[in-house]
Amino acid sequence: xxxxxxxxxxxxxxxxxxxxxxxxxxxxxxxxxxxxxxxxxxxxxxxxxxxxxxxxxxxxxxxxxxxxxxxxxxxxxxxxxxxxxxxxxxxxxxxxxxxxxxxxxxxxxxxxxxxxxxxxxxxxxxxxxxxxxxxxxxxxxxxxxxxxxxxxxxxxxxxxxxxxxxxxxxxxxxxxxxxxxxxxxxxxxxxxxxxxxxxxxxxxxxxxxxxxxxxxxxxxxxxxxxxxxxx
Amino acid sequence: xxxxxxxxxxxxxxxxxxxxxxxxxxxxxxxxxxxxxxxxxxxxxxxxxxxxxxxxxxxxxxxxxxxxxxxxxxxxxxxxxxxxxxxxxxxxxxxxxxxxxxxxxxxxxxxxxxxxxxxxxxxxxxxxxxxxxxxxxxxxxxxxxxxxxxxxxxxxxxxxxxxxxxxxxxxxxxxxxxxxxxxxxxxxxxxxxxxxxxxxxxxxxxxxxxxxxxxxxxxxxxxxxxxxxxxxxxxxxxxxxxxxxxxxxxxxxxxxxxxxxxxxxxxxxxxxxxxxxxxxxxxxxxxxxxxxxxxxxxxxxxxxxxxxxxxxxxxxxxxxxxxxxxxxxxxxxxxxxxxxxxxxxxxxxxxxxxxxxxxxxxxxxxxxxxxxxxxxxxxxxxxxxxxxxxxxxxxxxxxxxxxxxxxxxxxxxxxxxxxxxxxxx
Numbered sequence: 001x002x003x004x005x006x007x008x009x010x011x012x013x014x015x016x017x018x019x020x021x022x023x024x025x026x027x028x029x030x031x032x033x034x035x036x037x038x039x040x041x042x043x044x045x046x047x048x049x050x051x052x053x054x055x056x057x058x059x060x061x062x063x064x065x066x067x068x069x070x071x072x073x074x075x076x077x078x079x080x081x082x083x084x085x086x087x088x089x090x091x092x093x094x095x096x097x098x099x100x101x102x103x104x105x106x107x108x109x110x111x112x113x114x115x116x117x118x119x120x121x122x123x124x125x126x127x128x129x130x131x132x133x134x135x136x137x138x139x140x141x142x143x144x145x146x147x148x149x150x151x152x153x154x155x156x157x158x159x160x161x162x163x164x165x166x167x168x169x170x171x172x173x174x175x176x177x178x179x180x181x182x183x184x185x186x187x188x189x190x191x192x193x194x195x196x197x198x199x200x201x202x203x204x205x206x207x208x209x210x211x212x213x214x215x216x217x218x219x220x221x222x223x224x225x226x227x228x229x230x231x
Numbered sequence: 232x233x234x235x236x237x238x239x240x241x242x243x244x245x246x247x248x249x250x251x252x253x254x255x256x257x258x259x260x261x262x263x264x265x266x267x268x269x270x271x272x273x274x275x276x277x278x279x280x281x282x283x284x285x286x287x288x289x290x291x292x293x294x295x296x297x298x299x300x301x302x303x304x305x306x307x308x309x310x311x312x313x314x315x316x317x318x319x320x321x322x323x324x325x326x327x328x329x330x331x332x333x334x335x336x337x338x339x340x341x342x343x344x345x346x347x348x349x350x351x352x353x354x355x356x357x358x359x360x361x362x363x364x365x366x367x368x369x370x371x372x373x374x375x376x377x378x379x380x381x382x383x384x385x386x387x388x389x390x391x392x393x394x395x396x397x398x399x400x401x402x403x404x405x406x407x408x409x410x411x412x413x414x415x416x417x418x419x420x421x422x423x424x425x426x427x428x429x430x431x432x433x434x435x436x437x438x439x440x441x442x443x444x445x446x447x448x449x450x451x452x453x454x455x456x457x458x459x460x461x462x463x464x465x466x467x468x469x470x471x472x473x474x475x476x477x478x479x480x481x482x483x484x485x486x487x488x489x490x491x492x493x494x495x496x497x498x499x500x501x502x503x504x505x506x507x508x509x510x511x512x513x514x515x516x517x518x519x520x521x522x523x524x525x526x527x528x529x530x531x532x533x534x535x536x537x538x539x540x541x542x543x544x545x546x547x548x549x550x551x552x553x554x555x556x557x558x559x560x561x562x563x564x565x566x567x568x569x570x571x572x573x574x575x576x577x578x579x580x581x582x583x584x585x586x587x588x589x590x591x592x593x594x595x596x597x598x599x600x601x602x603x604x605x606x607x608x609x610x611x612x613x614x615x616x617x618x619x620x621x622x623x624x625x626x627x628x629x630x631x632x633x634x635x636x637x638x639x640x641x642x643x644x645x646x647x648x649x650x651x652x653x654x655x656x
Contacts (some may be wrong), residue, residue: 004252058334082632112582113454143255144255146255147255147256147257150257151257151258154257154258155259155260155261156263157263157331158259158260158261158262158263159262159263159264159265159300160299161388168254190389191387191388191389191390192265192300192387192388192389195387196263199331199355200257202355203355203358219254219255220253220254220255220258221255221256221257222254222255222256223256223258224256224257224258224259224260225259225260225261226258226260226261
């Protein structure tokens with residue numbers, strides 16, 4: 001009887017301990033800015049051997065000492081001939097090395113198969129990326145580029161007097177990169193806010209690249225202040 | 232029929248959701264104040280008058296700083312002497328100074344006649360936002376300039392400012408509690424009563440042309456109505472006991488007030504000519520300080536029916552009374568915001584009072600003041616500001632702050648104790 005009571009009390013104790021002090025792992029959030037992949041107007045993604053002669057390569061940067069982990073000494077067994085039949089009295093160390101080698105070989109086979117599948121997929125759809133591009137310029141689509149430009153200017157103009165204003169604006173960008181039309185689709189009813197949006201659009205237009213398609217580009221943009229819970 | 236309606240609503244919402252999906256989202260942190268450059272006022276004709284120019288610049292700086300939506304650029308020192316009309320000056324230098332808006336003013340004085348011309352420009356666009364020319368007596372300089380400050384607020388925020396409004400208040404400058412009228416920033420004070428007794432609780436009519444107040448000039452605290460422009464006055468409630476806390480209904484025809492004619496203080500309703508309309512509260516407690524909601528459907532008031540004074544809200548016909556404030560042991564002096572979204576009141580804390588704001592449903596109670604003892608909060612007609620009296624500087628004086636409690640600024644300029652402010656349209 002005492003034994004059962006002790007078991008029940010212990011179980012209850014651990015349950016309450018877990019309930020009141022749950023072991024949470026709280027990871028500190030890490031924020032970063034990707035300074036390499038900022039949106040550009042005309043991304044030049046493509047295959048390195050895109051058919052056209054590649055542009056002259058930029059002068060090579062001064063060679064820096066690469067940072068890498070110290071290389072492991074090659075395993076003695078790696079250079080050995082194909083796996084032999086395990087000896088009847090195989091030591092534990094030999095067994096581990098054999099398993100590791102098999103895993104490496106399986107990984108290499110899997111990677112080769114994945115690369116082959118990628119090649120086949122690209123070949124089925126024809127050339128990838130911009131004509132003549134070499135895949136050397138990071139970037140994104142034109143909409144992301146416009147968003148990036150607007151965001152840069154909106155930071156310096158934002159002002160509002162209502163609680164959570166939101167305005168939807170439809171923008172038409174000409175083939176020359178000029179904003180030829182801006183139409184409020186859904187108003188915030190906050191004049192101060194909508195004026196600040198208008199100022200941001202005006203400022204963004206001054207350095208806007210033309211759409212890569214060479215045609216008029218239309219996009220709807222929702223402007224709002226960055227609040228708690230928003231990025 | 233219901234099924235059809237459901238399908239219709241479903242498709243409508245689906246279409247709306249689809250319509251709003253195809254967009255990119257642009258956000259930015261913070262709420263930036265607009266950079267407003269105030270060019271030095273110039274003489275449009277005749278000789279420059281440094282006093283007039285200095286007064287104009289200082290007035291606009293005071294108004295726009297209090298507004299909170301602007302950061303006034305201090306003396307940018309950019310070609311301030313050029314003209315004020317479009318084409319008379321170049322925007323480039325103002326743009327490089329970081330200004331979003333530019334205020335240019337010019338004046339011409341001929342004898343006692345003043346012409347004031349004010350122009351507000353959007354620097355980024357190089358366009359004119361608003362422009363006005365005022366002509367009048369030289370002594371109306373401040374009124375003209377405050378009126379243009381209202382216009383700036385309208386051009387920038389879409390809603391007129393309250394700067395041309397007047398504040399009525401009680402002051403002891405003469406040694407007695409008399410009713411005065413002044414500009415919102417404390418200039419041009421004018422005494423309205425001179426009966427050498429006690430005068431209290433002024434309140435403006437919705438038109439701003441009349442006030443009601445309580446006066447002891449005939450011994451009993453009676454309620455009076457006074458026309459500001461003619462000075463004509465009438466006693467509208469002189470029942471035995473108190474007749475205090477008169478609050479004009481938004482329709483301008485009715486007045487709620489507290490009277491003890493039936494034994495103890497209760498809330499009553501009268502027409503503006505004094506005709507008895509209704510008794511709104513009926514209990515054994517003390518009910519005082521009625522305050523109308525802006526749509527005239529509800530009245531906030533103070534009652535000690537639960538033991539201590541607390542703020543309650545009832546329908547305009549006296550039904551459905553409910554307690555509003557649940558924190559604090561002593562809450563008094565409610566006043567409903569012109570937009571209807573907040574009620575300010577005073578809570579006793581320590582040896583004094585502090586001003587709080589609360590949502591009409593009782594949520595979001597927020598303390599707005601903390602320095603000294605602060606009482607008698609009243610809203611500006613646009614709901615952006617609150618005027619109140621404070622003893623923080625020793626003597627009781629009038630202050631103005633933004634609705635969130637920021638920018639608390641003393642506006643009293645007299646030597647007496649100033650209290651019971653109320654802001655006109």
